Amino acid sequence: MKRVGLFLITNLAILAVLFVVASILGVDRYLDEQGAINFQALLIFSFILGMGGSFISLAMSKWTAKKMTGAQVITQPRNETEAWLLRVVENQARQCNIATPEVAIYPGGEMNAFATGMNKNKALVAVSVGLLRNMSRDEVEAVLGHEVSHVANGDMVTLALVQGVVNTFVIFLSRIVGHVVDRAVFKTQHGHGPGYFITAIIAQIVLGILASTIVMWFSRYREFRADEGGARLAGREKMISALKRLANPRNEELPDQMAAFGIFGRPGQGLKRLFMSHPPIEERIEALQRLR
Template identity: 60%
Template sequence: MKTITLFLGTNLAVLTLLGLILPMLGANNTVELLIFALIFGMGGSFISLALSKTMAKKMTGAHVIEEPSNSAEEWLFDTVRRQAQSAGIAMPEVAIYDSEDVNAFATGMNRNSALVAVTTGLLHAMEQSEVEAVLAHEVSHVANGDMVTLALIQGVINTFIFVLARVIGQIIDQVIFKNKQGYGPGYYIGSIIAEIVLGILASIIVMWFSRHREFHADAGSARLVGANKMISALKRLQMGHTGQLPDQLAAFGINASQGKSLMQSLFRSHPPLEDRIIALQQSRY
């Protein structure tokens, strides 16, 4: 699924690996299990977050503007700098990447070490005022600390997944496989399957938060540049082709693919554009 982000993939891999080696480390009691779950559950999320900016640049081939080489880059750089100052954050890195898709994203370890990137397609398809609103939306994500909050939520969920999967694995091992000593095949098989299933179910919670934070970022954009500009940008997105960011960045874009089925809506990282427009129209900005 396109909206299963880098967090879920990395965290499941870390938790699965830990589940295989934990018994070898002698962590047999509840306290040790909880300590390992907390360390590695949170660790997986923050490893993903720490690598997010570097990975984003590599996956998109983004060109970071260090010294603007033309008027368009200068405007883009100056606009982000002005908005960052207004939002009370350090100047993010500003990048452009070559794509016909109309999209943008923000990522980074914290409010003062972020990346804001836009596609060439967005710059060509939108009016300058609409690009300004999109940039303000991404700057608001950074100012709101959305990336860190998302990592914290995923880390807490990881901890519960790890512990619950171990419990399920032990029950399967003892009840179905009749193993009364140590860790048998039922424990390993049951734990891994439980982690995968629980991880997918837990991603529904993560995606709910992702959708919720989009409304806050839209409101942040409205505060910085005015609601009318953000509404115009969202309407432009309705007419254009937003494309699909790489799986790992889907939750960080200005928009994502809009599935209509119940299953697709549960795993959608962004709310429908029409809902975002209505929310802005009803706002005070």
């Protein structure tokens, strides 16, 4: 419940800031008193909300992730395991020509890990207690390589960019659909009536669901790339072994708000596959086995 509350409060605060920015610029008034649309103002308004929200969330992602998972950054290693984690991540970051990310451990019996951060040279890599307890060091090394590869590939920024572009067009098109339906169906001649607002909200929900399949497709694609990166940094067999361990049916993914960041995501069947943030483990293993 605490995680959901933090997520809602954070997003409401972001929306409030963006609406204030749009109001200051005057682009929130894209409908005039007669009901005509100023398409340029609407596009700027949509861009501010869509792209702005995505990148503010990314800028806050390290702070949010720490708060939501309870991750504790290792500053001074308290034991040999923590010292080993720091050495591995430092070595892998050096191979990828990036600054060493912060390394953290978060409580939880599930086997999972995640990477986040707006800048590849100021990122965060975190692993769960459950992962450290249930995986060999070779497998943990591969998981760390997977996460460091996400950072080196700039996947967090690219995903935020894709999400921002998608959000922009969803907001833009939903308002146009609302305007057209208000005029053609509800026969509003001046201004804009309830039909505009109702239709725009429904259109935004429907278009948002459809557009999320594009974001999820890219999320699945980047997991294949990160697996390849983990295989290069730690070894293909280590990466395959780690993925097999993650396939444990009792394993759990991260909270919904962070599910796309984790190395493990719950598989789905049929239409659900379109909304999966991660490819099935079997497909990821097959892709690694084809590597030369």
